[in-house]
Amino acid sequence: MATKNVLITGAGSGFGKLAAVALVERDHQVIATTETEDQASELRREVPSLRVEKLDITTDDVDKVHAWPIDVLVNNAGAGETGPLADVPMDRVRRLFEVNVFGTLKVTQAVLVDMVPRRSGRIIIMSSIAGVLAAPAFGPYSMTKHALEAMGKSMRGELAPLGIDVTLINPGPYLTGFNDRMAQSMWEWFNERSLNAPEAELFRVIGDFVTTGQRDPLEVANRLVELVEADTTSENNFVPPDIKAQLGLV
DSSP states (O other): OOEEEEEESTTTTHHHHHHHHHHHHHTTTTEESSSSSHHHHHHHOOOTSSSHHHHHHTSSGGGGGGGGGOOEEOOOOOOOOOTTTTOOOOOHHHHHHHIIIIIIHHHHHHHHHHHHTOOOOOEEEOOGGGGGGTTTTOOOHHHHHHHHHHHHHHEEEEEEEGGGEEEEEEOOSSSSSHHHHHHHHHGOOOOOTTTTTHHHHHHHHHHHHSSOOOTTTTHHHHHHHHHHHOOOSSSSSEESSHHHHHHOOO
């Protein structure tokens, strides 16, 4: 197995952190990045063997990638937001797109500046089951993941002739804390004056459904390791593989 130089965004917790540790244990050269320096310091203390850098993908931090050798980019950094679309504050939606879509594209474009001339590399995009499914209250997040589906599928076709592989990973609900925080985010502003206030109970039920019975996130981390090491990839990679069938999407 050839050693890969892997850059992982959003590696301070969850899938990114687990995948970074697993890849280092398999002798890959990993740069695990975090949004803030505090997160970076904490990760360095927790995993001394891991190279950790501060990289906020919504800022000029992205320019740092030109100094790093990168064979595989794992676009894991992301944010979550819930709320009915008739009411959700626009600043929250804009911030969500800034991180999940524009930031992801920004760091991908930066990495491609060095990948394309050598005609090799892989881009892994963290989508979600929400990238192919939309539900009440989860519209803001689903919108951004649908956008990443379009980005990944377009780039896969555009970059394949240049020797660059692009693939999407689509997890269902996993117990990282991300889904729980996202499900609660709407209650920071949603109230009895909201247009969708009569449907508040429905939104609570959907939030409870998404956060109940979540799976072990190591399943996703292991799938990321497989995608880093694979000779070839498919366009989408659902985790668990039968999640679409479970939700009646096939």
